[in-house]
Amino acid sequence: MDEASKQTIESYINDTLKDEIKRLDQYIQMYNEEIMEFVQLKNSIEALQKNPGEGIKTKMNIGGRNFMTAEVSSTDKIIIDVGKSCFVEFTIEEAIKFLNFKITVLTKECQVVRDESIKQRSNVKLTMVLS
Template sequence: MNPEIQEKIGQFEAFINNVLRADLGKLEEKLNTKNTDLAEFIQLKGVIKTLKDTKADKSGFKTKVDIGCSFFVQAEVEDASKILLHVGLNHYVQFTLDEALVVIDVRIKLLERQIENLRKQVSMTNAHIKLILLGIGELQEIPSGS
């Protein structure tokens, strides 16, 4: 095989391994983080709806709280009509349950859009990898006499 072609193939393979696969790993890590955040917000929304449906937001409820290493203590919540939500940069805002549901719905929609964009970026990166691999395959099939 022509040395110039071998050099180009090496450059393409290095680009795939050093750049594209690294980008793909970062994108997949971000995607996993966003999916985890989305699952937590959906779970929180379910908890708030349960509190409202059972009227526990007004009458309170008893629960067990994990204080670490699977040690639980019994806790009593007398007023569950308000909740603190993390709004970013280590800041929390107190909301009523209805206000919290509105904020959570907005955050869920935002996360869904971010996840969709990340999935598109992952698909594009995978497509670039496949395209370069096809190009490498074509370069390797070129006869050395051409």
């Protein structure tokens, strides 16, 4: 293989395949962050479920990293952002069911992106071996 071909292959690896891997890794990180947010929310709701009917005291973000003390007298129903700034009122049981579904869907979507990332990494190694 001549030097020009090797440079073309190296350019293809660096400009195309590695950029695609970086993009996929960013998507994986975004999915993982979103999954963690839903898991944390689910854990908080399950803690509420252990003490039904009791109110809670909390700090509420009012914007700009400013917080104020809030008291919630009833935790029978909660409001969750289901996406695109659309909020839905759920009972505790419905919320947990929704969150389990959302976590499962996001995990499967993330796995598809992971599989594609693995495929791209294999392509880089194969291209390097063949050159």
